[in-house]
Amino acid sequence: MQREQLESAPTAAEAWPDQIYDLLKQHGVRQVGLxxxxxxxxxxxxxxxDNDMKVVSLTTEEEGVALAFGAWLGGEKSVLLMQSSGVGNIINMLSVAIAHRTPCPIIVTMRGDFGEFNPFQVPMGNATQACLEAMGxxxxxxxxxxxxxxxxxxTLRLAFNTYRPTATLLGQRLLGAKTFGK
Amino acid sequence: MTEIAVGPTGKLMRRDVVKALLENRDGMLAIGGLGAPAWDITAAGDSPLNLPLWGGMGGAAVMGLGLALAQPERKVCVITGDGEMLMGVGSLATVAVQRPRNLSIVVLDNEHYGETGMQETHTKHGVDLVMMAKGAGIADSRLVRTAEELLKLRADIHAGNGPLFAQVKIDEGTQPLVLPPREASILQARMREAIMGPEAHLQ
Structure with missing residues (x-):
């Protein structure tokens, strides 16, 4: 099996990763938890x-919700990047953003979603949207x-204009197009 | 300056510890971890500079990190409990890698889960949070047992040579509840306004 099939990523020709970066700049995001x-x-x-962005590598995704709250307390916008398995790690911590009314945009790359080969990714991938929505x-x-x-x-506008956790799920079909079906 | 008493166990009294840390605070922001530390920072004097937590167990240290990164000119002090710190102990590594000079993390260690019936935590059985913080990379990680050590800690927190981690052994006796506001949107908004003024609400 090729490594690209183990970890699917967009090809260099895809513009959307750079478009997401441009959007983070437009919205004035200063802290990136991931x-x-x-x-x-x-x-x-x-x-x-980007010297204007503080990138904070986390030991577990739930730290990212806490980071977003701390950043907003201090007047900085943040974004949280993770894969779908990480959504399982943030469930209770979302209560912090909900109770305080903290903008907490999350961008999730999906696994266990479309053409997955790793059985361990499927349960959480299948439950990602339901879990997030169950937590408001x-x-x-x-x-x-x-x-x-x-x-x-x-997702960014909803978070920053209406003060709540929001998420975009990036489907595995987007990520795995290169090697899918081989 | 607050007198720092010791309890029946010979350990420092938590309310005195927190009062001493927050006295003449010069704009220092404080996050109080879920449970007794949130009541402790409130007992020291409720203030918009305080963010007492009603939830988010395991998140206090990284909340302090986000705040310290956003406000590098302000001191940020996270005051939390041993149970809360143990739940998010990986966050010590996350903090250490960012090296925020303005962040201190103070663990009030009574070796018990005080809010749920005084069950013993791992620190009662020899788990050493100072070693864990040092191992994570927070070079200034220290154990505090005496009033003298506490006053040194206070001075170092205010000097802003962080990141700094302290495990303060405290008397396990529970103290009267002193509850902060429970409406968390107010807690968030009042701290933001204290830092940024009324424009905070137009961000």
Whole structure:
């Protein structure tokens, strides 16, 4: 099996990772909390190269919700990047953003979703949207490259304008297109 | 300056510890971890500079990190309990890697889960949070047992040479409840306004 099939990531020709970076800049995001995913690799590189962004690598995704709250207390906007398995780690911590009314936008790359080969990714991938919505998070989903920018923009706007956790799920179909079916 | 008493166990009294840390605070922001530390910072004097937590167990240290990164000119002191710190102990590594000079994390260690019936925590059985913080990379990690050590800690917190971690052994006796506001949107908004003024609400 090829490594690309183990960890699916968009090809260099795909514009959407750079479009997400541009949106983070437009919205004035200053703190980026993350647990890495191959699907976010290019976006993470762009953020790391940006001196106006503080990139905080987390030991578990739930730290990211706490980070977003601390950042907002101090007047900075943040975003949280993770893969769908990480959503299982943030469930209770979302209560912090809900109770305080903290903007907490989350961008999730999906696994266990479309053509998955790893059985361990499927339970959480299948439950990602339901779990987030059960915890009061507004979820939008993009499965086509041309939908990513406006979906992420909607997620950022909903979070920063209406003070709550929001999420965009980036479908595995987007990420795995290169090697899917081989 | 507050007198720092010791309890029947010979350990420091938690309310005196917190009062001493927050006295003449010079704009220092404080986050109080879920449970008794949130009541402790409130007993020291409720203030918009205080964020007492009603939830988010395990998150206090990283909340302090986000705040310290956003407000590098302000001191940020996270005051939390041993149970809360143990739940999010990986966050010590996250904090250490960011090296925020303005962040201190103070664990009030009574070796028990005080809010749920005084069950013993791991620190009662020899788990050493100072070693864990040092191992995570917070070079200034220290154990505090005496009033003298506490006053040194206070001075170092205010000097802003962080990140700093302290495990303060405290008397396990429970203190009277002194509850902060429970409406968390107010707790968030009042701290934001204290930092940024009325424009905070137009961000």
């Amino acid at each position: 647990v890495p995913d191959a699907g976010h690799a290019r976006l993470i590189k762009r953020c790391l190269a 998070t507004l979820v939008k989903r993009a499965d086509r490259p041309e939908d990513v920018a406006e979906t992420v923009n909607a």
